[in-house]
Amino acid sequence: MLVTQTPLLQHFWYPVMPVADLAEGPKPFRLLGRDLVLWIDGEGQPAALDDRCCHRLARLSKGFYANGVLACGYHGWEYDRQGVVVRVPQRPVDRQGRTSMGVTSHRADIRYGYVWVALADPLTAIPEFEEEPAGFRQIFEFYEPWSCAGLRLMENSFDNAHFAFVHRASFGDQGHPEPAKLEIDEFPDGFLFRSEVPVRNPEAQKALLNMDSDTTVRHMRARWYAPFLRKLRITYPNGLIHSIVTAATPIDDQHSMVCQWVYRSDTEADAPAENVIAFDRVVTSEDKEILESTTWDVPLDQTGVEMNMPSDKPGVMMRRILLRLIDEYQAQQPVAAE
Template sequence: MLVTQQPVFQRFWYPVMPMSALQSGPQSFELLGQKLALWLDGEGNPAAVRDRCCHRSARLSQGKVIDGCIRCPYHGWSFNRLGNCVKVPQLTHDLIPRTYQVDAYRCEARYGYAWVCLDEPLLPIPEIPEAHDPGFRQIPEFYEVWHCAGLRLMENSFDNAHPHFVHANTFGVEQEPVPPTPDSFQETEFGLRMTYILPVFNSDLQQQNLQMADTRTVRISEGTWYMPFVRTLKITYPNGLIHLIFTAATPINDSSSQIVQFCLRNDTEAEVSADSVVTFDRTVTLEDRTILEGTDYDVPLRASQEQHMASDKPGIVMRHKLAALLKSQEGNY
């Protein structure tokens, strides 16, 4: 499955960059092969348009923000968040032709990131109740490009057979390779939800992060997949600590994804430093990255094209649901 060849993927919301990155001026981003220019409008809200001026195709992301509009660096034409040209310095009158416009896209701020949808949305931005709970703090973890398909990362997130090998140096128990059977598994219209209990090893750093002195414990986990490439993993530990990880694999093109990850925790900086939390989770994700960047980015949706085992059920469901989505959209574009 090549994401840029499936127009329906333009109908989902994706986090594309931290809001803080827009404070310094316009920024460029590639989403599903489409070059975008993003900036903050006069109200401080993110805006996104095609990164090509309609005049002589200069990159708008190289321009400046003037009065909440993005100004082309080539001839100074300015465009508002709707893509309409509002100023042409070379004109001696205010009658700007209606054809002076660029493609504009839906763009919203959520969870500290600018989200973009290139077409009419099929779904709203995923709702995370803990993000609005004053008892939780949000910790940005990383924002970087991985050279792998978003579907590979989503499958990996629900694959309970890999931790004891890929993460043997961080929390896996290689001597216990049989993955746990999910306590519950529920398909939703545009995703799935799975709960399970996973025995894990606690390193010295993780004992500090969990405020537990035990070298072995269990994770009570609830994983939720939001089609196509967003997941949350809510981990509850025996001492009541909740560590919720949000991960999005925003598709840059067919072979690369912009990975956005942050976590939400019901503790405080005084109890466990954000740096310590990030250090552990970062180590775990780099173990995943090493493997995933070696996989084929053209993920087959037909089950017969790869071999499977029982613990692959979440990934198989993802492939079936995506295949059904693509089939339902045939002829709609």
């Protein structure tokens, strides 16, 4: 799937950058091939504008914060979060004020410590995660670009057949390559996947899980939100809950920004965040290594291109749901005049 050529994908919210990264000034981000400047105004509200000043087309992401708005770094024209030029410093004081000049602005919101952006009317809301009202602690893990299609990363996270091989050095059990059974409930914008996966419990994990046994079982409930967001909630036999939110925000056809954070039902004293991140770093790097070797133009209609096995059901379902959403979207578009 070529993300930059699939207009439907503009109609979703994506987490694009941790809010904390914007404390000192604006930053650039490429979303679906479109260059944006992200920033936070004096009222703490997020903004996403096209990253070109309307004066001499300098990048606004080279600018700075002034008077609670964004100033271009070239001649200092000031923009509010709607993208309107509200001050031209070169003008005399009696001619200052909001102008009719400006740049395109996009929907921006703040949730879960991230700025989220949608380039067109979103089809779905930013998901509500039950762990937040439950008071679980949140641990920020990774914010890094991968040379990989978002769909590849998404299907990998619902793939019970890869643990024994990709994760053979961490928790995978090569002696048991048979994938665990899974059940799926389909929704209009994704699905809920349930599975119970027996895994090894290596030394590094024993302390984090507060369990001494050499093996354990992951009770997994994972929700896929089309197109590139999933939350995996793992419950261990001792009641510990470890939920992982992973977004593969589409930078362009070949690159995804991996945004990952975790919710834990235990405390910092039970398992220090630093150790939780260190273990997930190993596991995530194992996935990254293999996923960056896959092709980035993912065929949605798989006929004859990729072979499947039963454990690929979630990935096959993702493609089917995306194809349906694309078809529905195209059917709603006005027919171009001859």
